Amino acid sequence: YSEDQVRKRSDAEKGILVEDKNGRLVIQAIGRVGRQRVKTMQATPVEESGEVPLSVVNYVARTQTPVVLHDACRDGTYASDRYIAEFRIRSLLCLPIVHQAKLLGLLYLENNLATNVFTPDRLEILKTLSSQAAISMQNANLYASLEQNIRDLTQAEQALKNSEQRLADIINLLPDMTCAVDLNGSVILWNRA
Numbered sequence: 660y661s662e663d664q665v666r667k668r669s670d671a672e673k674g675i676l677v678e679d680k681n682g683r684l685v686i687q688a689i690g691r692v693g694r695q696r697v698k699t700m701q702a703t704p705v706e707e708s709g710e711v712p713l714s715v716v717n718y719v720a721r722t723q724t725p726v727v728l729h730d731a732c733r734d735g736t737y738a739s740d741r742y743i744a745e746f747r748i749r750s751l752l753c754l755p756i757v758h759q760a761k762l763l764g765l766l767y768l769e770n771n772l773a774t775n776v777f778t779p780d781r782l783e784i785l786k787t788l789s790s791q792a793a794i795s796m797q798n799a800n801l802y803a804s805l806e807q808n809i810r811d812l813t814q815a816e817q818a819l820k821n822s823e824q825r826l827a828d829i830i831n832l833l834p835d836m837t838c839a840v841d842l843n844g845s846v847i848l849w850n851r852a
Contacts, residue, residue, distance in 0.1 A: 671752070671768035671776070675710060678702070678764040678796065684720055686710060687764075711767050712742040715753050719765055723755040727782060730774040750776035754785055758793035763800075766792070 676688040685702040689710060705711055714737055715726050728734045731748040738744065743751070750770040756763045766789055770776045777785075830837050830850045838849035 671750075672770045672772065673768070675767040676764060676792075677705060677711070677716065677767060679720065679762045684716060684765070709742070711753075712737060712740040712748070712751070714740040715743075715751065716765060716767065719753045719755050720762060723757055723762055725752070725754045725782065725786075727752050727777050729777075731769075747771055749774045752777040752782065752785070754782075754789050756789045756793045756796065758790075758797050763793050763796045 672692045674690045675686055677684050678687045680702060684705045686705055686708050687702065688697050688699050690697040705716055706713060712731075715728075718724075719726055726737075728737060728748075728751040731743045731751040732738055734743075737751075742748070748769050748771045750773060752766075752768045754766045754768075756766060766785065768777065768785075826839075827848060830839070830848060833850055834852060836850065836852040838846050841847050
């Protein structure tokens with residue numbers, strides 16, 4: 660988009676999805692106007708990314724309160740943030756993604772070409788979308804956890820089978836008749852002798 664198109668549209672130029680991973684804020688995705696693809700960051704810590712104003716992101720994460728700045732580089736509270744000062748950010752929105760009073764992440768949007776981009780109407784729409792995103796993130800986390808549990812169970816089952824096979828091999832090597840019984844007295848393993 661050209662600068663005029665962005666001003667007319669009054670949209671974000673850059674959007675970032677930040678996830679709270681066990682109390683640590685990490686960037687999972689970045690989208691920019693004019694780019695066809697969203698860049699996934701593979702859980703890059705926000706403080707190492709250089710992609711967001713840390714003062715804003717940390718405040719929103721701590722308070723779970725949205726921050727809307729209509730002219731961030733002139734804002735009395737946040738204008739001194741290194742990121743805002745360096746990139747001359749104009750409009751900025753940082754919205755917590757919360758589910759059942761638990762912070763799951765943040766949606767960060769910025770526009771450094773126009774002021775007053777994020778209106779109250781747009782904020783309400785984004786709040787609605789963020790509540791849907793929270794449910795999706797929660798479901799994705801549950802699914803990933805379930806997948807990990809299945810992998811762990813599969814590995815434990817394979818380890819148990821390997822252990823049982825080693826025990827059977829050892830018992831088969833014994834020259835005398837040998838058997839194993841369970842707690843009920845049932846024979847569960849015996850050797851060739």
